[in-house]
Amino acid sequence: MAKVPVQFTLNGSEKAEFVESGTTLLNALRDKIGDTSPKGGCHQGTCGACSVIIDGELRLSCLTLAETCGGADIRTTAGLAEGGVLHPLQRAFLDAFATQCGFCTPGMIMAAKVLLDRTPNPSREDVVEALSGNICRCTGYEPIIQAVLLAARANSQNAA
Amino acid sequence: MSLALQTYSSVKDANAALQAAGARYIGGGTLVVRAANEGDISVSSLVRVTDPGLSRIAVSGGKVRLGASVTMAAIARHPELAALAPAARAVGGPAIRNMATVGGNLFAPSPYGDFAVALLALDATIVTEEGELPIETFLAGRDTSRAIVTAVEVALPEAESFRFLKVSRVKPKGVSVLSIAALLRRREDGTVTAARIALGCMADRPIRALAAEKALLGCKLTVQEIAPALMTSSEGIAPITDPIASAWYRAEVLPVHLGRLLLV
Ligand SMILES: Cc1cc2nc3c(=O)[nH]c(=O)nc-3n(C[C@H](O)[C@H](O)[C@H](O)COP(=O)(O)OP(=O)(O)OC[C@H]3O[C@@H](n4cnc5c(N)ncnc54)[C@H](O)[C@@H]3O)c2cc1C
Ligand code: FES
Ligand code: FES
Numbered sequence: 038m039a040k041v042p043v044q045f046t047l048n049g050s051e052k053a054e055f056v057e058s059g060t061t062l063l064n065a066l067r068d069k070i071g072d073t074s075p076k077g078g079c080h081q082g083t084c085g086a087c088s089v090i091i092d093g094e095l096r097l098s099c100l101t102l103a104e105t106c107g108g109a110d111i112r113t114t115a116g117l118a119e120g121g122v123l124h125p126l127q128r129a130f131l132d133a134f135a136t137q138c139g140f141c142t143p144g145m146i147m148a149a150k151v152l153l154d155r156t157p158n159p160s161r162e163d164v165v166e167a168l169s170g171n172i173c174r175c176t177g178y179e180p181i182i183q184a185v186l187l188a189a190r191a192n193s194q195n196a197a
Numbered sequence: 198m199s200l201a202l203q204t205y206s207s208v209k210d211a212n213a214a215l216q217a218a219g220a221r222y223i224g225g226g227t228l229v230v231r232a233a234n235e236g237d238i239s240v241s242s243l244v245r246v247t248d249p250g251l252s253r254i255a256v257s258g259g260k261v262r263l264g265a266s267v268t269m270a271a272i273a274r275h276p277e278l279a280a281l282a283p284a285a286r287a288v289g290g291p292a293i294r295n296m297a298t299v300g301g302n303l304f305a306p307s308p309y310g311d312f313a314v315a316l317l318a319l320d321a322t323i324v325t326e327e328g329e330l331p332i333e334t335f336l337a338g339r340d341t342s343r344a345i346v347t348a349v350e351v352a353l354p355e356a357e358s359f360r361f362l363k364v365s366r367v368k369p370k371g372v373s374v375l376s377i378a379a380l381l382r383r384r385e386d387g388t389v390t391a392a393r394i395a396l397g398c399m400a401d402r403p404i405r406a407l408a409a410e411k412a413l414l415g416c417k418l419t420v421q422e423i424a425p426a427l428m429t430s431s432e433g434i435a436p437i438t439d440p441i442a443s444a445w446y447r448a449e450v451l452p453v454h455l456g457r458l459l460l461v
Contacts, residue, residue, distance in 0.1 A: 039201065059200025059243070061230065080234040082227055088292055094270070095292040100230040102223075104202050105245070148291065169370035170290020 045109045047072060048116025056103050062096075063087045065103035066113065074115035074143045078172070085171030088144035089113050095151045097170075114143035117150075125195075126150060126188045135184035137175035144171050149185045157196075158189055200233050201242045208326055208345050211246045215343060220244055222345055224266060224298035227289070228305060251300075251347060254278070259353055262324075265300030265346045269312065272299070280354050284315035284378065287363040290370050300346045303332075304339055307398045307437045308373045314403045315361050317395035318378035321351040336402050354380055362458045363397075364450070366441060373398050374442045375451060377458050387417045394455070398447055399434040408432040409455065423459050427452040 040055040047070065054069045063080075066072045066089075078084035080099045087099040090112040117124035126146050129135070136142045145168060152159055152167035159167070164185045173181060202223070205211040214220060219241035223229050229243060251266035256277045263272070272278050272285035273294065288297050288311050302312040303323065316332055323335040325344040332349075335342070361378045365371035376397035382390045392413040394406040408429035416422040436447035 041202075057199075058202050059233065061234070081231050082289075082293060085290065085292065094295045096295055097227075097292045099234065100225075100227050100296065102202055102226065102230065102243070104204075105226075151291070166369055167291060170292050 041104055043103045043107060045106045045111050047111050048113060054103075058104065060103045061099055062089070062101040062103045062106055062111075063098035066098060066111075072113055072115050074113045076140055076143060078140065078144075083172065084141070084144070085148065086141050086144040088147040088171065090147055090151055093151070093154075095148055095170075112147070112150075114146050117146070124150075125191045126153070126185070129184040129188035129191060130181070133180050133184035133187050135176060135180040141171060141173040141175075145173065145181055149188070152185070153189055153192065157192060159185070161186065199241065203242055203244050205244065205246050206248060208246055208248060208251075208347055211244050212326060212343075212345055214242075214244045215345070217242070224301035225268060225296035227293055227297050228301060228309070246345065256353070261351055261353055263299050263349045263351070265298060265348055267299050269294040269297045269299075269302075272312075278353070280356055280359055281312075281315065281351075284312050284361045284363075287311045287361070287373075287376065299349055303335070303346060303349070307401050308439055308441060310403055311363055311373055311376045311397055314376045314395045314397040315378040316349060316351060317403045317405065318361075318380045318393050319351045319354060319359070320380075320393060321349050324348040324350060333405065339402070358382060360458050360461065362454060364454055372439075372441050375399065375436075375447055375454060377455055379458060381413075381418075383418075389413045389416050389418070394430075396430075396434065396451070398442075399436050399451065401435075401437065404434070406430050406432075406434075406455075413459075418459050420456075420460065423456065426459075427456050430455050 039058055041058050042055055044053045056065050063077055075089050075098050076086035078086035082097050082100045087097055089098045091109050126149055148168050148171050164182050203214055221240045223243040223245045251264040253264045254267055255262045269285040269288045273282045321332045323330045323332055324347050327344050359380050363376040364374045378395045380393040392410045394410050395403050396406050397403050409426040412426035412429050430452050431448050436444040438444045
C-alpha cells in the first residue's frame with residue numbers, strides 16, 4: 038500500500054508522518070504519533086471517545102482520514118495541561134468526580150472545550166447539547182454536566 | 198484493509214475517476230469511512246474534491262443554493278437559513294454535524310437522511326454536471342446515479358408554512374424513529390390550499406405521503422378535519438426495522454406524530 042505524507046500541527050507542535058492511504062486520523066495519532074488521548078471506542082462515529090478539535094471545530098478522528106488534515110491545527114486532550122498544571126476542565130472533571138473508568142473523558146473534554154471556547158457561560162441545556170454525541174457507560178452523565186458547569190464558573194471567576 | 202484516497206480539485210476530474218471499479222465519492226465521510234472501518238471491502242478508493250465552490254452557501258431572491266459539501270453545522274448557524282436549521286440540527290451530535298454534508302445526506306439510507314426529508318418536502322432541485330433533477334426523481338434513482346452532486350437548490354419557505362419533526366428515543370440526540378417535514382400553503386381563514394409532506398424511515402429512503410397531502414386539501418388544521426389525512430398517512434409506506442424500532446411500531450406511531458406536527 039502506498040504511503041502518503043501528512044503534516045499538521047498537533048497541540049502546537051509540527052508533526053510530519055508517512056501513513057498508509059486511507060488511515061484514519063485516530064489511528065495516525067495513536068499508532069504513529071503516539072498521542073493516545075483520543076480513544077477508539079467504536080470506530081463508527083457513535084461514542085465520541087475519539088473526538089478531537091480540528092481548526093477550532095469538534096470532529097471525530099475515527100471518521101476523518103489523516104490525509105485530509107494537511108496543514109490543519111489539531112488539538113487533543115493530551116495538549117491541555119500546561120507545565121504540569123491541569124486545564125480548568127481537567128481540574129473540574131476530577132473535582133466533580135466526572136471520571137470513572139476514564140475512557141470517555143478525553144472526548145467529553147474536547148466536546149466541552151469547544152463549547153466553553155464559544156459560550157463561556159453555558160446553560161445546562163447548552164452543556165447537554167454539546168455532549169450529545171459522547172457516550173459514557175459509567176457516570177450517568179450528571180457529574181460530567183456538573184463538571185463542565187463548574188469549569189465555566191471557575192473560568193469566569195478567573196477572568197473577573 | 199486497503200483504501201486509497203484520491204484528491205481532485207475539479208468535479209469533472211473526480212467524476213472521471215469515479216468510473217473506476219471500487220471507487221466511491223467521499224463527502225464528510227461519516228458513512229463511507231464508517232463502512233470502511235466496519236470492514237466493507239466493496240470500496241477500494243475514495244474520491245474527494247477540494248473545490249471550495251462545493252462548500253458555498255448562496256442566498257438570493259428567496260432561494261438558497263447549498264454546495265454539496267456544505268455541512269449541517271454551517272446550515273444550522275447561517276443567519277439566513279433559519280427555516281432549514283431545525284432539520285440540520287436534527288442530524289447527529291455536534292461532531293457529526295461538523296462533518297456531515299448535504300450531498301451525503303441525500304444518499305444516506307434510512308434511518309438517516311433527516312435533512313433530505315426536509316429537502317423533499319421543499320421540492321429541492323439536485324444539481325450535477327449532467328444537469329438538474331427534482332429531488333423526488335433523484336431519490337428514486339440514487340442507487341444507480343454515478344454523477345457527483347454539486348449543489349442543491351431550494352426555495353426558502355416562510356417560517357409559518359414549513360414544519361419539521363424528528364422523533365428519536367435518545368434525548369437530546371438520537372437516530373430517527375421517524376422524521377416528518379411538511380410544507381403547507383393556507384388561505385387567510387386557515388384552509389390548506391397546498392400540501393407537500395415528506396417522511397423519513399417509512400421506506401429505505403425519504404418518501405412523500407401523497408394520499409395524506411391530498412386529504413389535507415380544503416381542510417383546516419383541526420383535530421376533526423385532519424383525521425382523514427392521518428388515516429391515509431400510512432398508505433404506500435414500507436417502514437424499516439432496525440434496533441431503534443420495528444416497522445410495525447413506526448407505522449403505528451406515524452399518524453400520531455403527523456397529527457402533532459399538523460396541530461402545532
Ligand atoms: C453517529 C452517527 C450519527 C448519525 N446521525 C444522523 C442523523 O441523526 N440524521 C441523519 O440524517 N444522518 C445521520 N448520520 C448519517 C450521516 O452522518 C449523514 O447522513 C450525513 O449527512 C452523510 O453525509 P457525509 O458527507 O458524511 O457522507 P459520506 O459518508 O461522505 O457519503 C455518504 C454516501 O453518499 C455519497 N455522496 C456523498 N456526497 C456526494 C455527492 N456530493 N455526490 C454524490 N455522492 C455523494 C458517498 O459516495 C457515499 O456513498 C449519522 C452518522 C453517524 C456516524
Ligand atoms: S471511536 Fe470515534 S466515535 Fe467512537
Ligand atoms: S467514565 Fe467510563 S465511560 Fe465515561
